Amino acid sequence: xxxxxxxxxxxxxxxxxxxxxxxxxxxxxxxxxxxxxxxxxxxxxxxxxxxxxxxxxxxxxxxxxxxxxxxxxxxxxxxxxxxxxxxxxxxxxxxxxxxxxxxxxxxxxxxxxxxxxxxxxxxxxxxxxxxxxxxxxxxxxxxxxxxxxxxxxxxxxxxxxxxxxxxxxxxxxxxxxxxxxxxxxxxxxxxxxxxxxxxxxxxxxxxxxxxxxxxxxxxxxxxxxxxxxxxxxxxxxxxxxxxxxxxxxxxxxxxxxxxxxxxxxxxxxxxxxxxxxxxxxxxxxxxxxxxxxxxxxxxxxxxxxxxxxxxxxxxxxxxxxxxxxxxxxxxxxxxxxxxxxxxxxxxxxxxxxxxxxxxxxxxxxxxxxxxxxxxxxxxxxxxxxxxxxxxxxxxxxxxxxxxxxxxxxxxxxxxxxxxxxxxxxxxxxxxxxxxxxxxxxxxxxxxxxxxxxxxxxxxxxxxxxxxxx
Amino acid sequence: xxxxxxxxxxxxxxxxxxxxxxxxxxxxxxxxxxxxxxxxxxxxxxxxxxxxxxxxxxxxxxxxxxxxxxxxxxxxxxxxxxxxxxxxxxxxxxxxxxxxxxxxxxxxxxxxxxxxxxxxxxxxxxxxxxxxxxxxxxxxxxxxxxxxxxxxxxxxxxxxxxxxxxxxxxxxxxxxxxxxxxxxxxxxxxxxxxxxxxxxxxxxxxxxxxxxxxxxxxxxxxxxxxxxxxxxxxxxxxxxxxxxxxxxxxxxxxxxxxxxxxxxxxxxxxxxxxxxxxxxxxxxxxxxxxxxxxxxxxxxxxxxxxxxxxxxxxxxxxxxxxxxxxxxxxxxxxxxxxxxxxxxxxxxxxxxxxxxxxxxxxxxxxxxxxxxxxxxxxxxxxxxxxxxxxxxxxxxxxxxxxxxxxxxxxxxxxxxxxxxxxxxxxxxxxxxxxxxxxxxxxxxxxxxxxxxxxxxxxxxxxxxxxxxx
Numbered sequence: 001x002x003x004x005x006x007x008x009x010x011x012x013x014x015x016x017x018x019x020x021x022x023x024x025x026x027x028x029x030x031x032x033x034x035x036x037x038x039x040x041x042x043x044x045x046x047x048x049x050x051x052x053x054x055x056x057x058x059x060x061x062x063x064x065x066x067x068x069x070x071x072x073x074x075x076x077x078x079x080x081x082x083x084x085x086x087x088x089x090x091x092x093x094x095x096x097x098x099x100x101x102x103x104x105x106x107x108x109x110x111x112x113x114x115x116x117x118x119x120x121x122x123x124x125x126x127x128x129x130x131x132x133x134x135x136x137x138x139x140x141x142x143x144x145x146x147x148x149x150x151x152x153x154x155x156x157x158x159x160x161x162x163x164x165x166x167x168x169x170x171x172x173x174x175x176x177x178x179x180x181x182x183x184x185x186x187x188x189x190x191x192x193x194x195x196x197x198x199x200x201x202x203x204x205x206x207x208x209x210x211x212x213x214x215x216x217x218x219x220x221x222x223x224x225x226x227x228x229x230x231x232x233x234x235x236x237x238x239x240x241x242x243x244x245x246x247x248x249x250x251x252x253x254x255x256x257x258x259x260x261x262x263x264x265x266x267x268x269x270x271x272x273x274x275x276x277x278x279x280x281x282x283x284x285x286x287x288x289x290x291x292x293x294x295x296x297x298x299x300x301x302x303x304x305x306x307x308x309x310x311x312x313x314x315x316x317x318x319x320x321x322x323x324x325x326x327x328x329x330x331x332x333x334x335x336x337x338x339x340x341x342x343x344x345x346x347x348x349x350x351x352x353x354x355x356x357x358x359x360x361x362x363x364x365x366x367x368x369x370x371x372x373x374x375x376x377x378x379x380x381x382x383x384x385x386x387x388x389x390x391x392x393x394x395x396x397x398x399x400x401x402x403x404x405x406x407x408x409x410x411x412x413x414x415x416x417x418x419x420x421x422x423x424x425x426x427x428x429x430x431x432x433x434x435x436x437x438x439x440x441x442x443x444x445x446x447x448x449x450x451x452x453x454x455x456x457x458x459x460x461x462x463x464x465x466x467x468x469x
Numbered sequence: 470x471x472x473x474x475x476x477x478x479x480x481x482x483x484x485x486x487x488x489x490x491x492x493x494x495x496x497x498x499x500x501x502x503x504x505x506x507x508x509x510x511x512x513x514x515x516x517x518x519x520x521x522x523x524x525x526x527x528x529x530x531x532x533x534x535x536x537x538x539x540x541x542x543x544x545x546x547x548x549x550x551x552x553x554x555x556x557x558x559x560x561x562x563x564x565x566x567x568x569x570x571x572x573x574x575x576x577x578x579x580x581x582x583x584x585x586x587x588x589x590x591x592x593x594x595x596x597x598x599x600x601x602x603x604x605x606x607x608x609x610x611x612x613x614x615x616x617x618x619x620x621x622x623x624x625x626x627x628x629x630x631x632x633x634x635x636x637x638x639x640x641x642x643x644x645x646x647x648x649x650x651x652x653x654x655x656x657x658x659x660x661x662x663x664x665x666x667x668x669x670x671x672x673x674x675x676x677x678x679x680x681x682x683x684x685x686x687x688x689x690x691x692x693x694x695x696x697x698x699x700x701x702x703x704x705x706x707x708x709x710x711x712x713x714x715x716x717x718x719x720x721x722x723x724x725x726x727x728x729x730x731x732x733x734x735x736x737x738x739x740x741x742x743x744x745x746x747x748x749x750x751x752x753x754x755x756x757x758x759x760x761x762x763x764x765x766x767x768x769x770x771x772x773x774x775x776x777x778x779x780x781x782x783x784x785x786x787x788x789x790x791x792x793x794x795x796x797x798x799x800x801x802x803x804x805x806x807x808x809x810x811x812x813x814x815x816x817x818x819x820x821x822x823x824x825x826x827x828x829x830x831x832x833x834x835x836x837x838x839x840x841x842x843x844x845x846x847x848x849x850x851x852x853x854x855x856x857x858x859x860x861x862x863x864x865x866x867x868x869x870x871x872x873x874x875x876x877x878x879x880x881x882x883x884x885x886x887x888x889x890x891x892x893x894x895x896x897x898x899x900x901x902x903x904x905x906x907x908x909x910x911x912x913x914x915x916x917x918x919x920x921x922x923x924x925x926x927x928x929x930x931x932x933x934x935x936x937x938x
Contacts, residue, residue, distance in 0.1 A: 011923070044856050044918050058856040179917075308913065319923045320916045327932075341911025348915035357915040387513050387527040421920045422891030425927070428914050429898030442810025444777065445897050446817035446826040447789045448648075449513050451890045454480070454788045458894070 001028050004333050005091055005104035007081045007269065009033030010040065011319055012300025012326035013110035014062065017073050019330025027334060029073045030102055032093045034080035037134045038064055043319055045137040046180070049144060050187035056134050076100075084109075084273035086293045106295045106333045109270050109283065110326065113263035113301035113317045118175070122236030127256045131180055132263065143256055144191050169193045171253060173245045175233050176260035177204030182216060182351040184258055185225045189352070195225045196252050198245065200232045207347065208358045209397030209411035211378040216413065219354045263317055265302040278304045280315035287339045288332055289325050297332075299325035299340075308342040308432045309361055309408055310370040316343050344431050345409075348421040355416045357424035360409025360431035362399050367409075373402040377465045381457035383418035385449035392418040396461035398427070398437065405436035405469050410461070419452075426458050437466045470497050473802050474560055474573035476550045476738065478502030479509065480788055481769025481795035482579035483531065486542050488799025496803060498542045499571055501562045503549035506603045507533055512788055514606040515649070518613060519656035525603050545569075553578075553742035555762045575764050575802045578739050578752065579795065582732035582770035582786045587644070591705030596725045600649055601732065612725055613660050638662045640722060642714045644702050645729035646673030651685060651820040653727055654694045658821070664694045665721050667714070669701045676816065677827045678866030678880035680847040685882065688823045732786055734771040747773045749784035756808045757801055758794050766801075768794035768809075777811040777901045778830055778877055779839040785812045813900050814878075817890040824885045826893035829878025829900035831868050836878075842871040846934045850926035852887035854918035861887040865930035867896070867906065874905035874938050879930070888921075895927050906935045 004020050006013040009031050021029045031038070041059040048059060057063075067073045079093040079100065084107065091107065093100045115130035117123050129140050147169050169192040174181050177199035188195050197204075197220065203213035204220070204227070220227050228247065236257055237244040244251050265282040267275075276292040278284035283298040285291055287306060291298050301317035305325065321343050328340030346359040361367045367374035376399040384391035392415040399408045410427040414420035430440045441462035447454050455463065473489050475482045478500050490498045500507070510528040517528060536542045548562040548569065553576065560576065562569045584601035586592050598609050616638045638661040643650050646668035657664050666673075666689065672682035673689070673696070689696050697716065705726055706713040713720050734751040736744075745761040747753035752767040754760055756775060760767050770786035774794065790812050797809030815828040830836045836843035845868040853860035861884040868877045879896040883889035899909045910931035916923050924932065 041854060041856065041918065041923075043916075043923075044854055047857060047918060052858045053856050061855070318916070320913065320928075323923050324911060324913075339911075341908070341913065344913040346913045346915045348917040348920050350917060350919040355920070359913070359915065385510060385513055386530070387510060387522045388516060389521045416919070417886060419888075419891045421915050421917070422888045423894065424915045425892065425895035425912075425925070426898050428912055429895050429902065429904070432908075432912055433898065433902040433904065435898070435902065439810070439901075442793060442808075443894075443897055443901055444789065444793075444810065444813040444815045444828070446815045446828065446890050446893045447512075447787070448817040448819060448890070449510065449516060450819040450885070451817050451824070454510075454512075454792050456894075459789075 001026060002105045003028040003030065003103060004106045005102055006031040006108045006110060007091065008110035008112055008300070009038035009075065009077065010110065010112055010300065011322035013108060014039040014067065015323045015326030016108050016110070016299065016330040016333070018071055019327045020333045021071055021073055023331060023334035023336065025072070031073060031075045032079040032081045032091070033075065033077045035133070036077050038067065038075065038077065040134055042132070045131055046183035046187045048137050049140045049184065050190050056138060059134070081269060084269060086273055086296060107297065108329055109275065109291070109296065109298040109302060110300045111266040111269060111302045113265050115259060116262045116264050117259060118233070118261050120233060120235050122238070122242065123259070125236050125238050125242045126240055127242035128236055128259065129256065130259045131184065140258070147193070147255065148191060170255040171196060172256040173198060173252065173254040174258045174260055176262065178260055178262065179347065179349045180260035182220065182349060184260060185220060186350070186352045189223055189225060196228065196245070196254060197225050198228045198231045198233050198247065202230050205349065205356065207345070207362070208356060209362050209376070209378065211395050211397050212356050212358070212411040212413040215395055216351055216354060216356060219352060223352045263301065265315060265317065267302055270298065270302070278313045280304055280313060282315040284313060288337060289329050289340065297329045299329055306342040308344045312370065314343060314345065316345050318347060344428050346424065346428050348424070350416055353416045354413060355420045356411070356413040357421040358409070358411040359424055359428045360399070360407070362397065362409040362411050367399065372408060374399050374408060375402045375465065375468055377461065377468055379457065379461045379464050381460050382453050383414055383457065384451060385453055388449045390450070394418060394420055394423065394457040396457050398461040398465045400437045400465055400469065402469055405438055405466070407431055407435050407437055407440055423456065423458050437462045437469065441466055470495060471574045472497040472499065472572065473575045473577070474571055475500040475577045475579060476560065477579035477581055477769070478507035478544065478546065479579065479581055479769065480791035482577060483508040483536065484792045484795030485577050485579070485768065485799040485802070487540055488796045489802045490540055490542055492800060492803035492805065494541070500542060500544045501548040501550045501560070502544065502546045504602070505546050507536065507544065507546065509603055514600055515652035515656045517606050518609045518653065519659050525607060528603070550738060553738060555742055555765060576766065577798055578744065578760070578765065578767040578771060579769045580735040580738060580771045582734050584728060585731045585733050586728060587702070587730050589702060589704050591707070591711065592728070594705050594707050594711045595709055596711035597705055597728065598725065599728045600653065609727070616662070616724065617660060639724040640665060641725040642667060642721065642723040643727045643729055645731070647729055647731065648816065648818045649729035651689065651818060653729060654689060655819070655821045658692055658694060665697065665714070665723060666694050667697045667700045667702050667716065671699050674818065674825065676814070676831070677825060678831050678845070678847065680864050680866050681825050681827065681880040681882040684864055685820055685823060685825060688821060692821045732770065734784060734786070736771055739767065739771070747782045749773055749782060751784040753782060757806060758798050758809065766798045768798055775811040777813045781839065783812060783814065785814050787816060813897050815893065815897050817893070819885055822885045823882060824889045825880070825882040826890040827878070827880040828893055828897045829868070829876070831866065831878040831880050836868065841877060843868050843877060844871045844934065844937055846930065846937055848926065848930045848933050850929050851922050852883055852926065853920060854922055857918045859919070863887060863889055863892065863926040865926050867930040867934045869906045869934055869938065871938055874907055874935070876900055876904050876906055876909055892925065892927050906931045906938065910935055
């Protein structure tokens with residue numbers, strides 16, 4: 001009986017294990033997961049901290065028991081793989097019960113990514129959090145609960161006073177204005193915290209267009225988030241517990257700091273085994289997610305994937321790619337070689353009452369580095385027919401190559417519910433298919449007054465950009 | 470100075486006129502419109518009748534004065550073109566002031582479509598309406614207003630009693646379960662009418678998948694619409710005013726009947742001038758929307774267009790195509806030959822608190838006639854992450870060709886706001902690009918918990934269908 005061993009039990013690992021076992025029930029599928037949680041929706045953690053999701057278990061799509069009993073997968077939680085021997089084709093895992101040496105015919109490294117902790121003073125202080133794991137989520141929720149119990153309305157002389165909000169629960173800080181930063185701003189503000197968001201660069205959501213970043217920043221401010229742009233945090237200070245966050249310009253008294261400063265691929269295990277790392281710092285793979293070692297695959301947040309526009313390897317650690325590539329590997333291991341497709345760098349985010357999405361290449365420097373001559377236009381358009389009683393504005397930034405007219409990427413933002421995110425789907429397709437803006441403008445998209453204008457904002461953006469080529 | 474003459478001042482005509490004049494300000498652009506309204510959103514009429522839009526003027530995107538003064542278009546409303554002479558290159562129009570003979574260098578026939586009135590007894594009775602024009606919309610709204618003023622709660626002994634609803638305004642009927650039928654069911658029910666909807670075939674929205682039709686039918690019934698399937702209306706009866714609607718099975722007392730029984734292209738003028746008509750009954754054109762007559766174009770609801778999947782000419786009279794093809798003709802006439810793209814037969818509709826969209830080829834007979842071996846699968850999926858506090862179900866029917874895997878079409882339905890319509894955009898792209906289901910399943914679509922599951926329902930449908938090929 002052939003065996004498929006998986007290191008890491010989240011999206012990529014469990015997708016691969018499930019698909020392989022389903023397609024080839026004879027396969028012996030073993031998954032090592034160092035923690036207790038598998039197949040969990042880390043993307044839901046901000047909503048758990050916010051209080052909209054009641055238990056961490058709600059984030060789990062399939063439980064360990066279900067994997068074991070219903071899917072017949074030999075899932076070993078609490079097992080940390082400490083080495084891979086590609087010559088012997090074994091992995092060694094340690095657990096409470098001692099050491100296990102497991103042979104493999106096929107191996108998947110799906111070790112994920114870890115939250116980056118910046119090299120500044122004070123990150124070890126109590127009250128400084130990251131949000132990379134279920135445990136992180138639990139700790140943050142406990143912080144929220146404790147703070148609310150001792151809120152200033154009940155204990156008026158407690159801690160530093162809020163500067164901007166009446167009856168706030170306490171000033172807290174977020175470092176980093178990426179997805180986690182803006183989602184957690186919503187989660188904390190919803191719990192009546194005064195939120196101070198520090199962004200090193202000159203705009204939030206830097207992978208999006210400037211128009212999107214501005215719309216989101218304006219909205220954060222409307223929601224009473226105190227936003228500091230061009231503000232690199234230099235230290236957290238306090239005795240035991242964080243009391244102050246400090247940049248070159250200012251100090252702000254806070255009771256908590258959340259680090260939303262990105263993730264780095266967990267590659268130590270792979271590197272020690274001789275797996276090749278790409279220029280991005282993540283594990284290099286081919287389109288089948290094969291590493292340089294025979295029968296060793298890598299997928300998910302620890303691995304690179306090829307960009308659908310440039311064909312170049314990129315590291316975009318997001319959930320769908322992990323699922324998709326895991327599934328493709330499972331299919332391959334079960335005997336039907338499958339590519340999982342490239343990545344377009346597509347992402348979506350909700351921040352309070354606004355939604356945004358981006359896909360492909362929006363940044364001109366990045367486009368030029370890939371050999372394109374980028375042109376972008378940003379349009380504001382009605383989300384529904386002008387006469388329809390509901391509706392708002394969708395702002396679309398569309399980027400194309402001047403010479404070929406090829407759609408390279410887009411960034412969209414709208415009020416929540418007005419469709420920026422689902423509208424991005426058409427552009428993901430265009431980016432993937434190598435469509436020109438003229439062809440995109442001619443897509444026969446669905447129209448009815450409750451959903452869009454006759455020319456959907458995406459089509460309008462394409463028309464306008466086509467006029468510039 | 471070259472001249473461009475347009476017959477018909479709605480979507481196709483005014484788009485062409487505007488684009489031509491904008492791209493070539495030297496062009497003499499003359500538009501003849503027999504009515505008083507131009508460039509109006511007929512798609513908004515149900516919402517005007519419903520009462521969500523206050524005046525017919527709100528449906529007008531650009532007024533006649535704006536076309537004349539700001540866009541410098543010689544727009545002649547109240548002018549009916551009665552003949553075209555392709556040898557002399559003139560059109561003859563009649564107006565109150567007499568007859569005008571207008572020479573043309575380029576001519577666009579954009580005469581639109583007319584509501585079909587079935588050949589049954591009683592269609593001439595007072596209280597039998599169609600909804601094809603602004604005038605129709607006004608008359609229907611007046612009917613609604615009159616009925617509400619004399620509602621049964623105030624005049625309990627008036628007319629036939631409502632059979633199902635308490636305090637209803639009066640029983641009314643709709644003939645036809647297409648877009649107009651279901652939109653008007655919403656509009657009339659919102660005004661407290663008891664609505665009886667008669668559909669000749671065995672399901673509503675017959676261009677959609679059976680799953681979509683069933684979901685919409687169930688929802689109409691939930692909303693207290695009395696739905697009669699397989700019920701062909703044989704006559705309207707009454708003395709002067711409609712009192713009864715009759716099918717083979719039953720008679721129902723009603724105070725009004727709305728005919729939502731489709732449209733037919735208005736081609737009389739074209740036929741008399743020697744313009745070739747296609748098999749669909751609409752004007753035949755090439756991809757530039759040129760007819761068989763030199764320099765004579767046709768676009769919008771009176772004309773055919775090629776289907777993006779089959780390449781065959783089809784007649785799909787919808788607003789976006791009219792706009793897109795009108796614009797392309799304007800560009801061509803101004804000196805830059807442009808194709809407006811084919812049609813995918815995409816359509817969207819809202820019915821009460823449900824939304825649906827369809828695109829491409831869903832019907833298996835139609836697919837087989839085009840030489841495909843169709844396979845379809847229908848899936849139900851969560852519209853947002855399972856743990857997210859909001860969300861509902863999206864039902865996706867996806868159809869592909871068994872041999873090539875090519876995506877042929879789709880039909881989607883969800884609660885209103887849960888994204889069936891905007892999600893169809895990705896499938897429109899796939900259908901247009903000749904994408905396979907495997908490629909569609911690998912699209913890197915945007916994901917975040919407030920918007921979808923990690924695999925968007927569209928991707929899940931593609932995965933499931935791929936498994937069947």
